[in-house]
Amino acid sequence: MASTEHSTAATSEMDEEKEAPPPQDLTLGWVRDALIRQEDSIVLALIERARFPYNAPAYDPSLLPQQGGRSLVEAFARGAEVLQAKFGRYQNPEEVSFFPDDLPAPSGIPYNFPEVFHPASASVTANNAIWNMYFNDLLPLFTVEGDDGNYTSTAAADLVCLQALSRRIHYGKYVAEVKFRDAPQDYMTAICAKDRDALMKLLTFEAVEEMVKRRVLKKAMVFGQTVTLEDKTFDDETKYKVDPAVVARLYDEWVIPLTKDIEVEYLLRRLD
Amino acid sequence: MASTEHSTAATSEMDEEKEAPPPQDLTLGWVRDALIRQEDSIVLALIERARFPYNAPAYDPSLLPQQGGRSLVEAFARGAEVLQAKFGRYQNPEEVSFFPDDLPAPSGIPYNFPEVFHPASASVTANNAIWNMYFNDLLPLFTVEGDDGNYTSTAAADLVCLQALSRRIHYGKYVAEVKFRDAPQDYMTAICAKDRDALMKLLTFEAVEEMVKRRVLKKAMVFGQTVTLEDKTFDDETKYKVDPAVVARLYDEWVIPLTKDIEVEYLLRRLD
Numbered sequence: 001m002a003s004t005e006h007s008t009a010a011t012s013e014m015d016e017e018k019e020a021p022p023p024q025d026l027t028l029g030w031v032r033d034a035l036i037r038q039e040d041s042i043v044l045a046l047i048e049r050a051r052f053p054y055n056a057p058a059y060d061p062s063l064l065p066q067q068g069g070r071s072l073v074e075a076f077a078r079g080a081e082v083l084q085a086k087f088g089r090y091q092n093p094e095e096v097s098f099f100p101d102d103l104p105a106p107s108g109i110p111y112n113f114p115e116v117f118h119p120a121s122a123s124v125t126a127n128n129a130i131w132n133m134y135f136n137d138l139l140p141l142f143t144v145e146g147d148d149g150n151y152t153s154t155a156a157a158d159l160v161c162l163q164a165l166s167r168r169i170h171y172g173k174y175v176a177e178v179k180f181r182d183a184p185q186d187y188m189t190a191i192c193a194k195d196r197d198a199l200m201k202l203l204t205f206e207a208v209e210e211m212v213k214r215r216v217l218k219k220a221m222v223f224g225q226t227v228t229l230e231d232k233t234f235d236d237e238t239k240y241k242v243d244p245a246v247v248a249r250l251y252d253e254w255v256i257p258l259t260k261d262i263e264v265e266y267l268l269r270r271l272d
Numbered sequence: 273m274a275s276t277e278h279s280t281a282a283t284s285e286m287d288e289e290k291e292a293p294p295p296q297d298l299t300l301g302w303v304r305d306a307l308i309r310q311e312d313s314i315v316l317a318l319i320e321r322a323r324f325p326y327n328a329p330a331y332d333p334s335l336l337p338q339q340g341g342r343s344l345v346e347a348f349a350r351g352a353e354v355l356q357a358k359f360g361r362y363q364n365p366e367e368v369s370f371f372p373d374d375l376p377a378p379s380g381i382p383y384n385f386p387e388v389f390h391p392a393s394a395s396v397t398a399n400n401a402i403w404n405m406y407f408n409d410l411l412p413l414f415t416v417e418g419d420d421g422n423y424t425s426t427a428a429a430d431l432v433c434l435q436a437l438s439r440r441i442h443y444g445k446y447v448a449e450v451k452f453r454d455a456p457q458d459y460m461t462a463i464c465a466k467d468r469d470a471l472m473k474l475l476t477f478e479a480v481e482e483m484v485k486r487r488v489l490k491k492a493m494v495f496g497q498t499v500t501l502e503d504k505t506f507d508d509e510t511k512y513k514v515d516p517a518v519v520a521r522l523y524d525e526w527v528i529p530l531t532k533d534i535e536v537e538y539l540l541r542r543l544d
Contacts, residue, residue, distance in 0.1 A: 083351045089424035111421030149383030152361035
């Protein structure tokens with residue numbers, strides 16, 4: 001395909017927001033840009049899930065007896081992961097499966113993803129916590145009650161949300177690796193002492209966290225607004241597809257803490 | 273789940289943008305609101321596909337010989353449709369399969385979707401045209417060249433785009449049905465004469481089409497901008513994740529004409 005046929009939108013300052021594979025000389029700037037772009041993906045995924053009401057039957061394991069105690073959403077997610085694994089999704093170390101025990105070997109198109117993570121740390125995962133947080137805490141906060149029968153589309157939208165959250169939170173592995181490489185001596189003592197609290201303190205920057213929360217709140221306002229041809233301004237009466245305060249809370253209570261948990265667990269294994 | 277746990281964001285003027293099942297007394301206002309909300313879904317789907325470069329290997333059938341001449345994207349889409357059909361996606365008459373010959377019977381949770389379409393007209397489809405348009409025409413216009421190895425994620429993002437476009441275009445069946453019900457005498461003569469041109473003329477409102485194109489252009493500007501904590505205004509230097517002109521062209525050249533084709537084909541069978 002000739003280059004002239006392709007969009008040139010990215011030949012600009014937007015380049016930094018494209019998701020390229022991590023450079024071999026991983027930098028905090030590259031990781032930060034990827035994290036910022038992933039905020040957009042999370043907000044957009046929540047907005048698309050919120051098109052549907054809660055759709056309680058999709059989460060009720062008693063309604064699909066042939067699935068052996070699994071809800072439609074769980075059975076669908078497992079099936080989708082099997083399909084995606086077959087075509088190679090999890091060859092990319094950024095992608096972490098929710099049900100890794102049941103995946104087939106990939107038979108898609110090979111690709112050499114750069115090996116960035118320390119081998120002993122590469123497998124740390126928060127996917128169980130993400131799964132439980134999403135269904136038990138988050139989902140009721142941004143969906144309205146109701147049942148429109150679109151259980152499969154709902155399950156597919158849930159999986160997009162879960163995968164976006166999982167990728168974002170497991171980027172903590174990049175954060176930890178780049179911070180360790182930049183200043184290993186800062187972390188050695190705490191790692192050797194297996195001192196989780198000390199590591200958590202080293203990895204916590206409250207001003208940055210506040211900025212992230214304010215930015216995702218703004219993204220939820222911008223991307224979740226109703227766009228009409230008339231000009232309008234944001235005010236207290238503006239309604240959003242997903243409550244921006246819920247997105248800020250998602251980052252405050254779950255995304256940021258879980259990311260730091262991943263960073264701590266990664267560093268604890270970084271010298272193994 | 274108690275009602276107080278759920279978001280109340282929709283108890284407002286946003287109600288009309290929720291995707292509820294079509295009311296038995298189908299109105300043009302309901303159809304119009306659904307079409308407007310689906311513009312958002314299409315724009316958001318394109319933005320998420322544009323995270324990845326073109327990823328040419330995903331479209332090359334020679335790279336997956338075990339798939340019998342199918343590209344990774346086609347093999348993945350077929351597998352995803354089989355999975356989604358199993359859990360009931362296509363029980364909703366709004367959802368139209370790209371590969372209907374290979375689908376299993378649904379074994380998900382039953383739901384009585386309202387039967388709105390005239391039986392002889394219900395099966396009209398433009399999915400072959402949508403599939404070819406998407407891969408041959410649209411995709412190169414909004415992706416940048418490159419190969420980041422994320423072929424499965426790319427294929428999944430393509431399928432979200434295709435399903436959003438397919439749903440939007442096949443909503444032409446609702447448009448045709450409600451217009452016919454509102455004034456059958458307006459269409460009878462042209463239907464009986466099998467006069468496609470006359471039907472197309474009856475279904476074309478250029479001022480409305482222009483408004484739709486301007487609105488999707490604006491949506492691409494709003495949803496595709498880079499949101500930072502600093503205030504900023506749109507100007508000629510603003511870069512978007514997907515070129516808004518491409519989204520306007522998508523509607524002008526493909527979405528609007530294909531929707532009207534569906535409307536014409538639907539009406540031609542409306543008296544059978």
